[in-house]
Amino acid sequence: MSIWWSLHLRREAASVPLARRLLMGTMETAGVDPDVSYELSVALTEACANAVEHGGGGGSRGPGGGALSEAYRVTAYLDGETCRIEVADSGPGFPGRAAPAAPSDEAENGRGLRLIEELADHVQFGNRSGRGGAVVSFDKILKWRDSPALLLA
Template identity: 40%
Template sequence: MKSAITPVHEFAMRFTSTPRGARLARRLVSHRLNDWGHPYDSPVSETLTLIAAELTANAVRHGHVPGRDFDLRLTLTGGDTFRIEVTDTRTEKQPSRTPPSPDAEAESGRGLLLVAALADDWGVTPRASAPGKTVWAELLQPPRR
């Protein structure tokens, strides 16, 4: 469910649906968080950068439609909730809220398990006004001391 709270900070950008686009998105998330006062080595930055890496890699690998890009949106609300959204144009491949455990020998298939473990909440919503979907994750910022 999308928050009705106006973001304190917001970053949104479209990326090519390629491994290079996913890497760039991940790097820009960490840079933006640093600009917002969350240094690169902080738990918030490390966690959100990992979530961004998994969601963008999935958009490229499972949500790619030739000639179509993916969108990334990162927000921080006044309630100290970070939300990352990755939107692709493939409707028919919907991730499950309870991803199956991959085979122990598998080299992939753990991305959404990581997202579920790291995020306070996550889900999938239909893309607004076009084919596709948005996979989102939220992280509550711990109180600052």
């Protein structure tokens, strides 16, 4: 089975639950184990929250004249036994390194990225080439319920 979708969302807190609900609905329909779905939804929530908080400032304009820096993109791929999620924004990106440094116990930022690392099987933090912005992508091996809601031939 292969399912994918991509969303372009405004950098507003209200966009985060929308992405999470779409992912959860997709996973439930495909028959993914609820525990795995929950872990991926928490990781997605953290990545989206990071894009909302830190993903602006590019100043580019989109087709309707709106600032592209006010948006971010979420793409999810369920392909075979793996789910891959990518969240990309138009902000300044991660400063000078592929992976953010581990936060200190007193740090107010960075814990969400560490949570993503704990919940996913493989994580990449990077910067978009050319246009700027951060990209957080993560994969998880899927487990299935005994009786999926969606049976694809």
